Amino acid sequence: MPQGGTMVKKIMSVIIATLLGFILIGNVYGLVQRMTGQTVFPMFLGFGKAIVVSGSMDPAIKVNDIVLVHKVPQARYQKGDIVTYRSDDYPVTHRIQSVTGDIVITKGDANDAADQPIKTSDIYGKVVLVIPKLGYLLRWLQEPLGLMVLATGLIAIWESDKWLTLPRGKKDKK
Incomplete structure (x- = not known):
């Protein structure tokens, strides 16, 4: 294989890993955050993710889509933003209908009625990316078996670079 092809494989393996x-x-x-009861919506480096479990935001966001949420300063929330916020039982992702001071009214796009008012401090963050249907896979990857497969895959990709570049046996010259 040409040298350029090996370099591309190395770069791709590093990116994927x-x-x-x-x-x-x-x-x-x-x-760990959920199991220790520290939070129901962990934020890693200012970002959190949620798997959508209802059709309340259809058609903008569908069931089993992933929403990537970014924490923003409370003063930056405005009408039309889609946010994920703390409710009594689980995180909810809905669109902001109005903001008055620190009180926010949200509503799911497919819902007829607005939600109960919340405070800006209840908002985990603003939705910055929606990844369709990835929730099926992510749910599985959050299970112990899925985490083990993910870790094994990461090691295999990392080690594959070594496997691809192993020196080949020299042919006997007779």
Whole structure:
């Protein structure tokens, strides 16, 4: 194989390993945070993720989409922003209808009625990215077996660089 092809494989393996590493670290961090009761919505480096479990934001956000949430200063929330906030039982992702001081009214796009008022301090963050249907995979990766497969995959990708560049046996010259 030409030298350029080997370099591309090395770069790709580093990129994939780095992404899988961040996913693994984020999942382990989130798992520890939830299991120790520190939070129901872990934020890692100012970002959190949620798997959408209802159709209240349809068609903008569908069931099993992933929302990536970024913590922003409370004064920056405005009408039209989609945010994830703390409710009694679980995080909710809805669109802001109005902001008056530190009181925010939200509503799911598919819902007829607005939600109960919340405070800006109840907002985990603003939705900055929606990844369709990735929730199916992410739910599995948050399970112990999924975490083990992810860690094994990360090690395999990391080690594959060594496997690809092992010196080959020299042919006997007779």
